[in-house]
Amino acid sequence: MKQMQNKPDFYDGKDKINKKADRLLSCKRRQQLGIYIHIPFCVKKCNYCDFLSAPANDEIINDYINSLLTEIKSTAGRTDEYIVKTVFIGGGTPSVLEGAAIIKIMEQLGRVFKIDYEKLEASIEVNPGTVTHNKLKDYLRAGINRLSFGLQSANDNELKLLGRVHSFGQFLDNYDAARSLGYENINIDLMSALPNQSLASWEDSLKKVVLLEPEHISAYSLIIEEGTPFYQLYNENGPAFKLLPDEETERSMYHLTRSFLANHGYQRYEISNFAKPGYECRHNSFYWTGVEYLGFGLGASSLIKDVRFNNTEILKEYINKCSEYEKGKNFGYKRGACSGTDKAQSGLLADPIGLRKNISPLSLKDKMEEFAFLGLRMQKGISRKEFLKRFGTKIETLYGDVIDKHIKNGLLAADGDRIYLTEYGIDVSNYVLADFILN
Numbered sequence: 001m002k003q004m005q006n007k008p009d010f011y012d013g014k015d016k017i018n019k020k021a022d023r024l025l026s027c028k029r030r031q032q033l034g035i036y037i038h039i040p041f042c043v044k045k046c047n048y049c050d051f052l053s054a055p056a057n058d059e060i061i062n063d064y065i066n067s068l069l070t071e072i073k074s075t076a077g078r079t080d081e082y083i084v085k086t087v088f089i090g091g092g093t094p095s096v097l098e099g100a101a102i103i104k105i106m107e108q109l110g111r112v113f114k115i116d117y118e119k120l121e122a123s124i125e126v127n128p129g130t131v132t133h134n135k136l137k138d139y140l141r142a143g144i145n146r147l148s149f150g151l152q153s154a155n156d157n158e159l160k161l162l163g164r165v166h167s168f169g170q171f172l173d174n175y176d177a178a179r180s181l182g183y184e185n186i187n188i189d190l191m192s193a194l195p196n197q198s199l200a201s202w203e204d205s206l207k208k209v210v211l212l213e214p215e216h217i218s219a220y221s222l223i224i225e226e227g228t229p230f231y232q233l234y235n236e237n238g239p240a241f242k243l244l245p246d247e248e249t250e251r252s253m254y255h256l257t258r259s260f261l262a263n264h265g266y267q268r269y270e271i272s273n274f275a276k277p278g279y280e281c282r283h284n285s286f287y288w289t290g291v292e293y294l295g296f297g298l299g300a301s302s303l304i305k306d307v308r309f310n311n312t313e314i315l316k317e318y319i320n321k322c323s324e325y326e327k328g329k330n331f332g333y334k335r336g337a338c339s340g341t342d343k344a345q346s347g348l349l350a351d352p353i354g355l356r357k358n359i360s361p362l363s364l365k366d367k368m369e370e371f372a373f374l375g376l377r378m379q380k381g382i383s384r385k386e387f388l389k390r391f392g393t394k395i396e397t398l399y400g401d402v403i404d405k406h407i408k409n410g411l412l413a414a415d416g417d418r419i420y421l422t423e424y425g426i427d428v429s430n431y432v433l434a435d436f437i438l439n
Contacts, residue, residue, distance in 0.1 A: 007117045008106055008143030030114065033082040034286040037068070037105060038297030040315070042093040043130060047163035050225035052299040052313055053092035064298070064315070065101050067322035071296050071311075072108045074325065074352050082292075082348070084115040086283035089124040093150075095131040099138025106142040121282045123148055123187075126174070129166030133177045140181060146281075147178055148187040148218075154205040158194055163229075168208075175212060185279060187216035192253045194222055195234060195243040202253050203260070210264045215279035219257045220272050221250060251427060258423075269379045271426055288374045290367075294348055304348045306367065309359040318355060325353045364391065365438050368398065372436035377429070381420025395419070402435045 040053045041061055056064075087109065089102065102124065109115065123146040124139055139147075153159050154168050178186060188209050192202050209217060224234050224244075233240040245253070258268055266274040270288065273281065286293050295302045299313040312318050362370070368391055375382035387395040396403065403419060406412035411425035411432050425432050 008103075008110065009141045030083040031081055032085045032286075032291050033113075034086040034088070034283050034291060034293035035084055035109065035113070036283075036293060036295040036297075036300055036302075037087070037089040037094075038295065038300040039089060039091040039094040039097060040064075040298045041096050042091065042127075043096060043165045044163065047161070047229040048222060048225065049163075050228050051092065060315070060319075061097065063319050063323075065097070065104065066326075067319045068297055069104060069108050070322040070326045071353060071355065072105070072112055075294075075348060076112045078347055078350060079113050082114065084109070084113045085120065086286060087115075087120065087122045088283040089144075091125055093127045093130055094124050095126040095135060099135040099142075102135075102144070103138055103142040106144070117143065121146055121185075123281070123283060125150060127164075127166060128171035128174045129164065131174050133181075136174070136178055136181055136183075140183075145183070146185040146187070147183055148189065149175065149214075150189045151209070152189060152191045153194070154208040155201055158197060158201070161195060162191070185216070186214045187218060187281065188212070188214045189218045189220070192219065192221050192257070193245050193250045195240065197245060199249060199252055199256065203256060206257065206260050210261070210266075216273070216275045216281060217261060217266055218273050219261075221254070254427070267379070271377050271429060285378075288377055290371065290374070302348075306362045307349060307359060308362065309356045311355045312357055321353050321355055367391070369437055372399065373433040376419075376421055376433060376436070379420065381418050384417050384419065398438065399436060406432055406435070 038052070041056045041064075042053045044055055045053065087106070089105070094102070106122070120143065122142075122144045124144050125148045126135075127150050136147075149171060150164075151168075151171050152162055152164060156167050159167065175186070190205055190209060206219075222230075222244075224230055226235075232238060234244055235241065257274075261268070261274045265276055267277065268274050269280045270284070273284070275281070283293075285291075290303075292304055293302060294304060295311065297311065298315055298318050299311055301308070301310040312321075368387075371387060371390065372382060372395075382395075384395050387393075403412060403414070406425065407414060410422055411428065413420055413422050413425075421429060421432065
């Protein structure tokens with residue numbers, strides 16, 4: 001993949017980690033790390049959205065950004081065994097922020113973490129109704145090299161139904177602006193199976209998006225989530241349930257997506273994600289393949305040292321705890337050694353601010369299950385050799401009957417070392433993946 005060379009303005013080309021720490025780490029290769037930054041704000045909640053996000057005034061947004069910077073800073077001295085390969089700023093709607101806030105966030109990460117700027121994939125989600133030419137320029141200054149546009153549909157009536165704050169025309173203007181500024185890695189999100197959406201309408205959105213030649217397309221089916229306006233209308237007992245496409249039409253949309261995008265050079269590498277060769281989203285692939293990642297911000301999830309946890313989802317608690325910590329701490333970016341210290345106290349598992357909830361060490365059973373049902377989401381599937389290497393046992397020992405059953409039914413296929421979902425298996429992937437939960 002051609003990497004866009006737009007290192008942040010604040011990067012001077014020098015390694016930010018000191019020589020002493022480098023010597024201490026010479027015996028151990030740094031672990032790859034993905035970083036997720038959650039921005040829980042939006043102009044207004046979309047009708048289908050159950051994400052942790054809501055509108056907020058400028059004062060709350062400013063307090064939140066300061067808290068976010070404090071949380072990042074609180075990891076100083078505990079990051080030396082890692083090298084950051086991906087950063088993903090998501091939400092909510094990160095583009096509701098001023099560009100200066102994104103620069104501050106990226107600067108703070110650069111102060112605290114060892115970042116591979118030469119090969120970094122740095123993504124930000126943008127809403128066509130809130131991003132501007134100047135914000136796009138600021139993202140470049142911050143070192144962002146991948147944009148993810150939340151388009152959802154090329155049909156303005158469908159956008160209004162979804163409660164989006166932009167039109168297709170606004171999206172086109174911002175997409176053109178991004179290209180003119182030099183962005184070479186752009187994703188476009190699309191959503192199918194919308195109320196009253198026909199197969200022809202979905203195909204029209206696909207055609208209009210493919211004409212723009214983005215590097216990546218995420219194509220998801222609408223899910224009716226509890227607690228949303230859509231749930232009140234379109235749940236199975238709702239007054240407008242019949243307006244949703246039936247199961248056959250939804251399946252036709254999915255197959256059209258795969259074949260249409262394949263014919264235009266986009267290969268599916270995950271159930272809902274398609275990319276030109278070399279432009280697969282590395283950050284999301286970390287989630288599916290078990291690479292460690294650290295989340296900052298309200299409700300952000302993490303996987304560190306085989307432990308899953310997430311931050312508090314209560315905004316007031318998040319801001320108050322970060323404020324109290326900032327007032328009581330004297331920060332100085334001291335670097336820790338790679339050995340001889342208690343991981344729970346000195347590593348990224350430490351929680352000095354007290355933000356973390358649902359701390360769950362993964363058992364061997366958990367890790368085996370996740371290897372299987374997360375890996376099978378990927379087009380390439382899972383590796384027998386990798387399973388044996390990680391867990392010291394052959395995958396057939398635990399899952400032999402399950403694998404044989406689904407191969408016999410045409411839902412799984414095996415080719416040498418790899419086991420993967422067939423096209424039919426992808427159609428009923430939830431059914432197949434559920435079988436990989438061990439008793």
